[in-house]
Amino acid sequence: MTTIDASLFEDLQARGLIAQTTGGDVMADYLAAGSRTLYSGFDPTADSLHIGHLVPLLALKRFQRAGHKPIALVGGATGLVGDPSFKAAERKLNTPDIVAGWTDKLKAQVSRFIDFDCGANSAEVVNNLDWMGQMDVLTFLRDVGKHFSVNNMINKESVKQRIDREGAGISFTEFTYMLLQSYDFAELYQRYNCTLQIGGSDQWGNITGGIDLARRMYGGETYGLTLPLVTKADGTKFGKTESGTIWLDPAKTSPYAFYQFWLGAADADVYKFLRYFTFLPLEQIAAIEASDRETQGRPQAQSVLAREVTALIHGDEGLAAAERITEALFSGSLESLGESDLEQLKLDGLPSSELVRGELASRPLTQWLVDAGMAGSGKQVKDALARAAVAINGVAVDADDNTNAEACFVSERALFGRFYVVKLGKKKYHLFEIK
RNA sequence: GCAGGGGUUCCCGAGUGGCCAAAGGGAUCAGACUGUAAAUCUGACGCGAAAGCUUCGGUGGUUCGAAUCCACCCCCCUGCACCA
Numbered sequence: 001m002t003t004i005d006a007s008l009f010e011d012l013q014a015r016g017l018i019a020q021t022t023g024g025d026v027m028a029d030y031l032a033a034g035s036r037t038l039y040s041g042f043d044p045t046a047d048s049l050h051i052g053h054l055v056p057l058l059a060l061k062r063f064q065r066a067g068h069k070p071i072a073l074v075g076g077a078t079g080l081v082g083d084p085s086f087k088a089a090e091r092k093l094n095t096p097d098i099v100a101g102w103t104d105k106l107k108a109q110v111s112r113f114i115d116f117d118c119g120a121n122s123a124e125v126v127n128n129l130d131w132m133g134q135m136d137v138l139t140f141l142r143d144v145g146k147h148f149s150v151n152n153m154i155n156k157e158s159v160k161q162r163i164d165r166e167g168a169g170i171s172f173t174e175f176t177y178m179l180l181q182s183y184d185f186a187e188l189y190q191r192y193n194c195t196l197q198i199g200g201s202d203q204w205g206n207i208t209g210g211i212d213l214a215r216r217m218y219g220g221e222t223y224g225l226t227l228p229l230v231t232k233a234d235g236t237k238f239g240k241t242e243s244g245t246i247w248l249d250p251a252k253t254s255p256y257a258f259y260q261f262w263l264g265a266a267d268a269d270v271y272k273f274l275r276y277f278t279f280l281p282l283e284q285i286a287a288i289e290a291s292d293r294e295t296q297g298r299p300q301a302q303s304v305l306a307r308e309v310t311a312l313i314h315g316d317e318g319l320a321a322a323e324r325i326t327e328a329l330f331s332g333s334l335e336s337l338g339e340s341d342l343e344q345l346k347l348d349g350l351p352s353s354e355l356v357r358g359e360l361a362s363r364p365l366t367q368w369l370v371d372a373g374m375a376g377s378g379k380q381v382k383d384a385l386a387r388a389a390v391a392i393n394g395v396a397v398d399a400d401d402n403t404n405a406e407a408c409f410v411s412e413r414a415l416f417g418r419f420y421v422v423k424l425g426k427k428k429y430h431l432f433e434i435k
Numbered sequence: 436g437c438a439g440g441g442g443u444u445c446c447c448g449a450g451u452g453g454c455c456a457a458a459g460g461g462a463u464c465a466g467a468c469u470g471u472a473a474a475u476c477u478g479a480c481g482c483g484a485a486a487g488c489u490u491c492g493g494u495g496g497u498u499c500g501a502a503u504c505c506a507c508c509c510c511c512c513u514g515c516a517c518c519a
Binding site: 233235260263264265266268297298299302326330363364366376377378379380382384387388389399402403427 | 461462463464465466467469470471472473478479480481482483484485511512
């Protein structure tokens with residue numbers, strides 16, 4: 001028999017992970033009284049999840065650890081429609097082929113986080129296309145649509161800006177999204193006795209819609225819980241960097257880049273992130289915070305956070321790789337690296353590319369670095385060159401050297417005759433190998 | 436369909452014949468200061484090493500000269516009509 005950790009709710013609350021719950025104060029008792037089945041949905045809007053999905057994903061795991069049964073729903077059907085909640089504009093529809101491909105990828109990704117073999121509260125992964133795909137319009141309109149009042153729907157905060165705002169607008173397709181998600185909840189209630197839906201706070205409207213529908217269709221009593229949207233103290237968007245979204249797929253965001261992202265968390269955010277994104281006990285997080293406060297200089301919280309989250313997503317090997325690169329680039333000196341170390345850095349995910357010596361003279365250095373993805377445009381590189389912020393194997397490159405890429409990559413300066421570590425700015429590194 | 440409003444560089448948003456690669460803000464990048472923080476200050480921010488080239492929904496036109504004027508077209512919003 002599964003044992004229930006009755007302190008789950010209290011822990012979630014203390015971590016700041018509860019934005020809203022339905023049913024007033026009953027949630028804590030409801031969760032403590034028995035093993036519940038809950039779900040959270042992930043729509044395939046890209047070929048990978050990103051760190052914005054981490055809070056609900058980890059929440060499923062928290063619930064499972066506490067003895068509840070999590071269902072991860074991948075929205076093969078809802079992804080075809082598009083959730084309008086708090087989106088400023090209508091989105092383009094993706095083709096069914098693409099969405100189906102993404103659905104498969106997300107299913108695989110989601111599956112790595114939850115346990116499918118732990119007895120009664122083993123996880124499930126479902127795809128709502130399985131029950132939505134073959135439903136015909138008339139059945140949908142009669143059985144589902146009839147339970148919704150348009151009057152209520154247009155008053156939902158999540159679509160209000162689209163309806164009120166001049167220059168915006170919402171198609172019937174997106175407007176219907178709420179019905180689809182609501183039907184999911186009702187269906188899961190029916191199939192799995194799933195009585196709780198969790199999701200980001202932007203999902204409140206969709207979740208309460210599902211609760212109403214489950215009651216109207218099946219007389220079921222279900223609950224909802226929303227998690228906070230992750231915000232940063234400086235007001236910029238969480239999860240984006242100059243190089244774009246931080247993905248969970250190591251092929252899209254290397255464990256090294258992933259690790260670096262967390263390492264760069266602001267002091268004002270880092271303790272919150274520890275509570276949100278790790279399973280470390282709250283007392284331990286409090287201890288870290290207290291100790292950082294007493295210490296001058298660099299806090300330890302960021303590195304704890306980076307280690308914990310990277311290990312969680314990319315495993316111990318991913319973490320080890322990320323730490324190896326970080327150590328080599330930021331702490332050690334390049335000379336201390338052996339030939340195999342450099343090979344390893346490449347394998348570990350340090351961005352790298354190959355150059356052919358004979359072709360070097362054909363283009364200026366700026367172009368080579370842009371091609372390698374180190375900067376968005378030659379202008380940026382040029383700016384860095386003017387400030388002596390570009391270094392090749394530790395030697396700063398001058399703006400005058402720009403047109404002479406061959407001289408920048410002279411063989412005498414190469415490590416082991418073929419490697420060049422190029423640094424642009426303080427944090428961007430790229431490994432070039434001469435072929 | 437009719438009437439009105441609108442489409443500007445990543446986003447918001449000025450600009451209504453030359454002084455516009457296009458104000459201002461945000462985001463982003465680089466430097467100083469630092470802790471691979473924050474705040475602050477400085478610089479960059481269409482593309483190009485440069486000469487120069489290409490932009491303001493699209494296509495044509497007027498003009499010495501157009502983001503700005505004209506014509507047609509496309510798209511969005513609001514209202515009305517049509518429909519019922």
